[in-house]
Amino acid sequence: MTHSSPYEVAIIGAGPIGIELAVCLRLVGVRTIQFDAGQIGHTMTWWPRNTNFFSTSERLAIAGVPIPNNHQQRTTGEEYLAYLRAVVEQFDLPIQSYEPVVQLTRVANHFTITTAPLTGPATYTARRVVLAIGDMQQPLRLNIPGEDLPHVSHYFRDPHDYFRRRLLIVGGKNSAVEAALRCWRAGAQVTLSYRRATFDDRRIKHWLLPDLMAQIEAGTIGFLPETVPLAIHPGSVELCPTSGGAPRQHATDFVLLCTGFRGDQSLLEQLGITLYGPNRVPAFNPETMESSVPGVYLAGTVAAGIQQRYTLFIENCHEHAGKITRAITGAWPQRLGDVPTRSYGLAFERFEAN
């Protein structure tokens, strides 16, 4: 199906930052269409059940809409999804969910956007495109035999799954440590395999590491430092010491690979956006968030490339929505984030100047 009437802006991705930008543009009457490959807030939908953000809730709030809760603590992924639904309803945002964008082509002074919803391919046109696609579309695979067996997962969904079962967790950063503690407390027999000798306390929530170390010392959570998996079999994992010694079989019922995620940059590549360095950071103008391809903007964590070092988060991406709104409309949005505007630093000064 071809939708011929061009939109002013097409936003690809309906995570928190894409939604925040959509509200900013909606409030000043810019004709916008937005797509998400899954449901809105898709990245939060695969988080483990009942996971708290480490960011406090006022730093996660978008478009000036406070996050309400009755406990004044950090919000969970589920609470945040309910909040995002409420924002979308409140501003009546036209979001096409379950409609992945598969191709972007520049044709004269506009872009052709090809999508692949379940009902068959569709095309749209827009004068400007904003990529708000995040940086976590794919798990970082180990590419070892057995990685796709049914008892192996890159996604930690619910500690209940591992009650009274043996679980080997591979990894040593936040997600692995949090999964180890939660699964052990839910009655799993947990062992952690990590390629390094010790944990890096800068990469782990400060309240988790002392807890984990206490369990390792007490012997309630097993720890196999300086080991990497070579192959996964039903009922066991072949672990190799990083020092190069002989591999050993570790018996387990389930394997959780907490090895991280990376962005899918195929849309950036199709458009010919310049990508720099090992993190493939896209080139963009920091004043406007316009990429090296005129008319294509970057909002949210996509701007950090495949982001292995996590430099961008929701809390420091609100200003992307402000910069893009100003580049398109000439004015900084009235409402952005939910923290005092001075927290935006430079953005605050520009807001004042407008």
Ligand SMILES: Cc1cc2nc3c(=O)[nH]c(=O)nc-3n(C[C@H](O)[C@H](O)[C@H](O)COP(=O)(O)OP(=O)(O)OC[C@H]3O[C@@H](n4cnc5c(N)ncnc54)[C@H](O)[C@@H]3O)c2cc1C
């Ligand atoms: C367990 C966990 C805890 C975290 N805690 C925090 C925290 O405390 N604070 C914080 O700031 N961040 C946290 N993060 C990171 C946070 O999830 C990201 O910073 C945030 O989701 C980025 O928002 P975004 O809008 O840039 O991208 P995303 O939320 O990733 O949204 C991108 C959207 O684009 C869609 N999309 C991708 N490709 C396409 C396509 N081709 N077509 C259409 N749609 C597409 C995706 O489906 C997705 O919905 C955490 C992450 C994890 C995994």
